[in-house]
Amino acid sequence: MKTLVIYDIADDRVRYLVADVCKNFGLSRIQKSAFLGLLPSGRRKDLIELLAKKLGDSEGNIQIFVICDADLALREVIGREYVVEEGGDVII
DSSP states (O other): OEEEEEEEESOHHHHHHHHHHHHHTTOEEEETTEEEEEOOHHHHHHHHHHHHHHHTTOSEEEEEEEEOHHHHHTOOOOSOOEEEETTEEEEO
8 A cells, every 4th residue: 555645844844854754764755745655554653653753743734645556546647747866856
């Protein structure tokens, strides 16, 4: 199952921490505040715990969705996809 993490966090420092956690769990950035990747349920639980710690009492929210391959195949992308290239995030 794929894991989708989306967030809306006002504090830059906390937002960067959340992005780093997602990257460290092997998730790929698909938008500026959205990450997607394959995680087994145990790793997803670890991710949720760590993200909750990073957010702490900061204003904002993080949402985690579990998406099956069949549902992901129905995804529609309008506009340019967000692609990560070595050395930074680039929209192409």
